[in-house]
Amino acid sequence: MSEVVVSARSVSKSFGNGAGVVKALDDVSVDILQNEFFTMLGPSGCGKTTLLRLIGGFEQATAGEILLEGEALQDLPPYKRPINTVFQSYALFPHLTVRQNITFGLEMKGIDRKKANARADEMLELVQLAQYGDRVPSQLSGGQQQRIALARALAPAPKVLLLDEPLSALDLKLRKEMQVELKRLQTETGITFVFVTHDQEEALAMSDRIAVMQAGHILQIGAPEEIYERPTHRFVADFIGESNFLSGEIFSSADGAWSLRVEGVGEVVLAQESSTGKLGKVTVSIRPERLSLGHESEQGTDRLKGVVANKVYIGTDTAYRIHLGDGQPLLSVRVQNANGVTGHFSEGESVSVCIPSDAARVLVD
Ligand code: ATP
Numbered sequence: 001m002s003e004v005v006v007s008a009r010s011v012s013k014s015f016g017n018g019a020g021v022v023k024a025l026d027d028v029s030v031d032i033l034q035n036e037f038f039t040m041l042g043p044s045g046c047g048k049t050t051l052l053r054l055i056g057g058f059e060q061a062t063a064g065e066i067l068l069e070g071e072a073l074q075d076l077p078p079y080k081r082p083i084n085t086v087f088q089s090y091a092l093f094p095h096l097t098v099r100q101n102i103t104f105g106l107e108m109k110g111i112d113r114k115k116a117n118a119r120a121d122e123m124l125e126l127v128q129l130a131q132y133g134d135r136v137p138s139q140l141s142g143g144q145q146q147r148i149a150l151a152r153a154l155a156p157a158p159k160v161l162l163l164d165e166p167l168s169a170l171d172l173k174l175r176k177e178m179q180v181e182l183k184r185l186q187t188e189t190g191i192t193f194v195f196v197t198h199d200q201e202e203a204l205a206m207s208d209r210i211a212v213m214q215a216g217h218i219l220q221i222g223a224p225e226e227i228y229e230r231p232t233h234r235f236v237a238d239f240i241g242e243s244n245f246l247s248g249e250i251f252s253s254a255d256g257a258w259s260l261r262v263e264g265v266g267e268v269v270l271a272q273e274s275s276t277g278k279l280g281k282v283t284v285s286i287r288p289e290r291l292s293l294g295h296e297s298e299q300g301t302d303r304l305k306g307v308v309a310n311k312v313y314i315g316t317d318t319a320y321r322i323h324l325g326d327g328q329p330l331l332s333v334r335v336q337n338a339n340g341v342t343g344h345f346s347e348g349e350s351v352s353v354c355i356p357s358d359a360a361r362v363l364v365d
Contacts (some may be wrong), residue, residue, distance in 0.1 A: 002033040004069075005192045006055055006160055011064035013050050024050040026216040027064070032160075032194060033209075037186045039195045041203040042213030043239070048196045051213075052162050055194065056085050068159070084158040088165045090149040092137040098124070099133035102152045109156060123151035126185065143174045147181070154189060163195045167202065179206050200240045204228065212236045229287075232364045237285035244286045244331050250279050250362065260284060260360060262304065265325040269301040271358040282362050288332040290359035293320065296350040303352040306331065308345050313337075320345065322353055
């Protein structure tokens with residue numbers, strides 16, 4: 001069991017006052033573990049940067065507290081916290097060489113020049129820019145500048161590195177490369193990274209755990225697979241990937257199985273673990289790639305009947321939209337075009353949709 005490095009306990013943060021007050025964070029609690037790549041993911045304005053800035057000490061909480069290894073942090077100014085930040089803008093000193101950019105902060109901390117230089121070279125090695133120590137930042141590409149900013153932030157060996165959308169200024173190809181690079185740096189240094197992004201793919205690709213945020217709240221915290229496969233909230237399922245939302249009623253049949261009854265459509269059996277133990281009216285989330293289509297004649301407790309409303313060939317897959325019944329949203333179904341087969345069903349054709357019992361997740365709200 002990993003140790004907790006940073007904790008937020010019932011943290012709220014408001015800006016402004018009176019009628020103009022903005023509640024950026026509302027009673028947020030989270031434990032971030034040692035040596036993990038932890039990502040705060042959410043749309044613009046959900047409060048991710050505010051939470052990061054509270055951890056860094058650039059803002060004070062309105063209520064609640066931030067702890068570092070169990071100790072309250074509020075009286076410690078940012079520069080005294082064993083926490084460093086990498087900003088989107090890199091914030092390198094333009095007139096200093098790359099090496100000096102890295103040694104500057106170390107010398108400010110009282111480390112002598114010789115040791116600081118040795119540490120800077122070690123860091124340049126780590127970010128694979130050992131040859132570039134004598135250049136100034138303007139002689140480096142955007143990606144290289146980003147690596148120097150990382151080298152500088154990692155040099156004092158902080159316990160926690162905060163990263164606020166550090167890749168958003170890079171083009172797509174470089175961004176993908178830096179994703180791999182960041183993950184490598186985190187693993188090699190063993191430092192806890194707290195990363196902020198609004199990019200779902202980036203979060204899924206890099207993180208050990210993700211906190212999905214909306215309007216000042218953390219809705220769900222989990223490993224990427226967990227967040228994607230077992231979303232707890234409609235917002236989470238919708239924000240990460242594509243999902244179908246079916247409304248219906250859960251009932252428990254005589255043999256102990258749980259089923260979802262979709263008004264005017266039919267019933268399907270749900271796996272026990274996909275339900276939250278709720279009976280009655282619910283909404284379930286179902287990923288389109290977990291569904292498959294069969295001929296109308298195929299029937300079973302894992303099937304609903306429908307009609308193909310439309311079908312689009314999209315290379316690796318064929319995307320179907322299925323009409324289940326009046327008042328129900330069209331169901332998205334993704335079928336892989338394996339071996340050149342591009343789907344067997346035509347628009348207007350009656351089909352049966354197979355919903356594996358563990359594919360539907362009952363949502364909290
Ligand atoms: P983005 O991805 O756009 O950076 P975010 O999720 O990081 O968004 P925050 O920057 O934390 O969101 O902002 C959360 C809310 O708090 C927003 O409504 C924002 O306008 C507000 N806010 C943030 N900082 C301040 C401030 N200094 N003064 C007033 N309101 C602020």
